[in-house]
Structure formats: C-alpha cells, structure tokens
Amino acid sequence: MYKCDLNIYLVGLESEAAAAINSVEPLEWFTHKIFISDCFGEIDVQGADVLIFKASAGTGEERVRELAGEKAVCIVCRDDASGMSRDELAAVDDVWPGILTFDTAKLLFVRLMKELKLKKDAWLWELELQSVIDTSMDLIWFKGRYGEHWRVNDAFCAIVNKTKEDIRGKQHYYIWGLSKEEYKLGRFVCLETEQDVKEAGRTCRFREHVMGQDGMREMITLKTPLYDEKGEFMGTVGVAKDVTKEEAYRRKLLKQAQTDELTGLLNRRYCFFKLDKLARRERLVICYMDLDFFKELNDSHGHQSGDNALVGFAGVLQQNFPKAVNVRMGGDEFVVAMRGEVTEESVREQLDSFLESVHEFFSRTEEFSGLSVSIGVAMGEKAGIPLEVLLHQGDVAMYEAKKGGKNRYCFYSDDMYKADI
Structure with a gap:
C-alpha cells in the first residue's frame, strides 16, 4: 500500500561490504538508492534515511548525528564499542563490527531492512487502525x-x-x-x-x-x-x-401514539391494545364515564372552554385513580380500569370520593359549574372476560346513571342487559 524510498549512505566501508549491501534486493514496498563515499568530506549526508559509516571515516558519532539529522538511522562500524562514551552511544542507533565480510555485511543489512519494514508496517497499521476507528x-x-x-x-x-x-x-x-x-x-x-x-x-x-x-x-x-x-x-x-x-425520540413517538394529545391520558386505540391484554390474564373493573351537560358548555362558551374542562377533569381522574389505567375514549367519554382484587365496596368508596373531587373542581369556575359526571361500573368476575364485553357493560350502566339523574354511578346488572336488548 505504501511506498518507501530509502536513501542509503555508505561512508568509509570496504568495497566488499558495500558490494554486499548493494546486492540486497529491496523488500516489498521498498526501494533503495545507495550512495558510497570514502569520507564525510566528499558527501552531504543530510538527506540520508540510513547512514552506515566506519569510525575511521574522519567524523565522530555525535557530529555524524548532527549532519544526518535525528530521523536518520545511523550505524557505526567499529571494534571498540566497549570504549565508546555515553554520548557517542546515544548518537547512533547500532554498532556493527569494524571489519565487515561480504556475508556479515549482507546479514546485518538484511536484518536492518526487516526491522525498518516492521516499523513501517507497524506505523501503517497504527495509521489505518486509528483512521478507521476515527471514521x-x-x-x-x-x-x-x-x-x-x-x-x-x-x-x-x-x-x-x-x-x-x-x-x-x-x-x-x-x-x-x-x-x-x-x-x-x-x-x-x-x-x-x-x-x-x-x-x-x-x-x-x-x-x-x-x-x-x-x-x-x-x-x-x-x-x-x-x-x-x-x-x-x-x-x-x-x-x-x-x-x-x-x-428519547422513539419514546416521544410512542407516547404520542399511545396518549391523548389534549389530556395526556391513554387514548382509545391504546386502550384496546393494553386493556385487551390485561383482560385475558387479570380480573378488571371498568368504570365508564361521561361528562354531564358538556355539549351545553361547548355551545355556550366555546370549544376552548370545553377543552379546559376536559384537561382539568383528566387531572382529577389521575389524582383519584393513580394506580388504575386511565383512558380518554374520545369526546367527553373516559374509562378507568382497575386491576386485581377490587371489591364493590372499595369501588364505591373511591367513586364517592371521586365525585366529590369532580364537584369541587367544576365549582371553582363559573362556566364549569353546571358540569358533572355519570359513571357506569362493570365488575369483571374473573380473568378472561373479553374487554369488549366489559366496556359494553360499563357503557350500559353509565346510561342508567344518566337516566337516574346524572352525577352518580351505577353498577351493571343483568337486568340492564335485558333492557338494553
């Protein structure tokens, strides 16, 4: 993938060693350009990628590093490496024997090229990895x-x-x-x-x-x-x-799909989805509610007043039935679904308290003062009663409450069913 052109400078090396190095074929993606000189005075090594020089070439290791630059790989050939100072050792990357035979020079140079290729490959892998993950x-x-x-x-x-x-x-x-x-x-x-x-x-x-x-x-x-x-x-x-x-967006869309935009209660569509599942495995008590004289409010004070009444009623509903499933079925009709072991006595207590709360809320505003609510209750005797049946029973009982004078609740009975037929 990459291309690496190496400028290789050989200074002061014997002809045999230079020939050995010159005979080495470049590795994959590499090319060699070799410059040979007897001493540093005859050549400018500033552009060297690899500089192999003999200690007797007339310039010390520290000076060679200055001439070649920090990026060059500098290798000195000398037999007295143990006598080199700390600064001299720091100035070079490796020390080779002072006298290089053909085979030794070739071996060391091949090893050097492999090391350089490993470094280049590692650099490439580093570059590719970081580029990929940053993308x-x-x-x-x-x-x-x-x-x-x-x-x-x-x-x-x-x-x-x-x-x-x-x-x-x-x-x-x-x-x-x-x-x-x-x-x-x-x-x-x-x-x-x-x-x-x-x-x-x-x-x-x-x-x-x-x-x-x-x-x-x-x-x-x-x-x-x-x-x-x-x-x-x-x-x-x-x-x-x-x-x-x-x-967050998914939850927002889900909420919009499941709730009534005006009141924030569950909507009719989700009511059938959620409560139908519950009815199959749990006993439900359905309270079907309809506001009394709501049409008159809309006709007299406009739909904005009607909307305000619905929003306020929904708030009272949630306050009184926090553990129930509260639904706006549409218009001024609402459903409260209670789950579990709910007795008729406990339902009556909750509805009595609820009717008082509704009356208190509507009486605060003059235009709402004529409103009330009629409620029909369907007590599911056991789990598995179809939701449609419970809703129908609650609706029938609600109309009985309206016929009985409004602002009250009625429990569904089989007699109502016969009358409904």
Missing part, C-alpha cells in the same frame, strides 16, 4: 485489564469532551467526570458488563446507561475480551452506539 460515528475504546483506557476514537473524545492524550491511561470516573465515590457505587459505570465479558470470554452485547457530565446516556455496546500471546486476559475493546437521542 466511525460510534464510540470505540480499548481498555487495559484494570479498566484504564489506552486508545479511543474521535467520537469518544467528542462525547466526554476530552483529548486522546488526556484520556490515555485514565479510569472511567475521570473520563466521564464522576467522583471516585460515585464510581465505587458502581451505578451507570459499566463495571458489571466488563466483568461479564471477561467471564464469558467472547463478544457480548449490552444496553447500558452511562452517567456523564451531560447527564445520562443510553448506549448499545459490543465488548470483546483481549488476550496476550500467552492467552492471558489483557483488557477489552468496546464499540458503543449512543442512542440517547434516538431513544
């Missing part, structure tokens, strides 16, 4: 065995508002802006899933909530354990899709 819109991170972060991508940095340099080697609590105490509590910090991945020994998928400086984030994560060459656990790699906004 991803998902968060990507690599952790050590103790939870320290060693590599992250740009998307990760953008979420936590920190640089890669600042993140490297740091723990979760620092990166996400938590205190050590919050981290130790273990809530919303992914501790459990890290342990799960380690124990599973394979890639695992999670839906996680992560607390950060900007609040709670919802993530779908894939985590994979990493092992060293001995097969020992050395950390994890994680990929996470931040679905916070998507989930």
Whole structure:
C-alpha cells in the first residue's frame, strides 16, 4: 500500500561490504538508492534515511548525528564499542563490527531492512487502525485489564469532551467526570458488563446507561475480551452506539401514539391494545364515564372552554385513580380500569370520593359549574372476560346513571342487559 524510498549512505566501508549491501534486493514496498563515499568530506549526508559509516571515516558519532539529522538511522562500524562514551552511544542507533565480510555485511543489512519494514508496517497499521476507528460515528475504546483506557476514537473524545492524550491511561470516573465515590457505587459505570465479558470470554452485547457530565446516556455496546500471546486476559475493546437521542425520540413517538394529545391520558386505540391484554390474564373493573351537560358548555362558551374542562377533569381522574389505567375514549367519554382484587365496596368508596373531587373542581369556575359526571361500573368476575364485553357493560350502566339523574354511578346488572336488548 505504501511506498518507501530509502536513501542509503555508505561512508568509509570496504568495497566488499558495500558490494554486499548493494546486492540486497529491496523488500516489498521498498526501494533503495545507495550512495558510497570514502569520507564525510566528499558527501552531504543530510538527506540520508540510513547512514552506515566506519569510525575511521574522519567524523565522530555525535557530529555524524548532527549532519544526518535525528530521523536518520545511523550505524557505526567499529571494534571498540566497549570504549565508546555515553554520548557517542546515544548518537547512533547500532554498532556493527569494524571489519565487515561480504556475508556479515549482507546479514546485518538484511536484518536492518526487516526491522525498518516492521516499523513501517507497524506505523501503517497504527495509521489505518486509528483512521478507521476515527471514521466511525460510534464510540470505540480499548481498555487495559484494570479498566484504564489506552486508545479511543474521535467520537469518544467528542462525547466526554476530552483529548486522546488526556484520556490515555485514565479510569472511567475521570473520563466521564464522576467522583471516585460515585464510581465505587458502581451505578451507570459499566463495571458489571466488563466483568461479564471477561467471564464469558467472547463478544457480548449490552444496553447500558452511562452517567456523564451531560447527564445520562443510553448506549448499545459490543465488548470483546483481549488476550496476550500467552492467552492471558489483557483488557477489552468496546464499540458503543449512543442512542440517547434516538431513544428519547422513539419514546416521544410512542407516547404520542399511545396518549391523548389534549389530556395526556391513554387514548382509545391504546386502550384496546393494553386493556385487551390485561383482560385475558387479570380480573378488571371498568368504570365508564361521561361528562354531564358538556355539549351545553361547548355551545355556550366555546370549544376552548370545553377543552379546559376536559384537561382539568383528566387531572382529577389521575389524582383519584393513580394506580388504575386511565383512558380518554374520545369526546367527553373516559374509562378507568382497575386491576386485581377490587371489591364493590372499595369501588364505591373511591367513586364517592371521586365525585366529590369532580364537584369541587367544576365549582371553582363559573362556566364549569353546571358540569358533572355519570359513571357506569362493570365488575369483571374473573380473568378472561373479553374487554369488549366489559366496556359494553360499563357503557350500559353509565346510561342508567344518566337516566337516574346524572352525577352518580351505577353498577351493571343483568337486568340492564335485558333492557338494553
């Protein structure tokens, strides 16, 4: 993929050694351009990628480094390496024998080229890996065995508002802006899933909530354990899709689909979906409600007043039946569904209290003062009674309440069913 053109300078080497080096074929993706000189005075080594020189070439190691630059690979050929000073050793990358035979020079040069290729390949892999993960819109991170972060991508940095340099080697609590105490509590910090991945020994998928400086984030994560060459656990790699906004939007759409826009109660459509499921496995008590004189309010004061009355009534409904399923069926009709072991006596007590609350609310506003509510109650005797049956019974009982004078409740009986027929 890459192309590496090497300028190789040989200074002061015997012809046999120079010939050996010149005979080596370049490795894949590499080309060689070799310059040969007897001494430094005859050649400018400033553009060298590799500089192999003999100590007797007339210039010391430190000066050679100055001439070649810091990026060049500088190798000195001398037999008295043990006598070199610390500065002289620091100025070169390697020390070869002072006298190089053809085979020795070729062996050392081939080894050098392989090392350079390994470094170049490692650089390329580093570049490709970082480029790939930085291109991803998902968060990507690599952790050590103790939870320290060693590599992250740009998307990760953008979420936590920190640089890669600042993140490297740091723990979760620092990166996400938590205190050590919050981290130790273990809530919303992914501790459990890290342990799960380690124990599973394979890639695992999670839906996680992560607390950060900007609040709670919802993530779908894939985590994979990493092992060293001995097969020992050395950390994890994680990929996470931040679905916070998507989930909030999904919940918003779901709520819009399930609730009545005006009152915030469940709507008729969702009523049949939710309550039909409940009716199949639970005993339900249905209270079917209809506002009295609501049409007169709309005709006299307009639909805005009617809407205000409906919103207020819905609030009273929720306050009085917080554990029930509360539904606006449409217009001025509402349903309250109670679940479980509800007795007729307890229903009467709740409805008596509810009627008082409704009267109190409507009496506060002059234009609402003529409103009241009629309620029909269908007591499901057992689980499995179809929802349509219960709703019909509640509706029939509600009309009995209206015929009996309004502002009251009636319990459904079989006599009402016969009269309805």
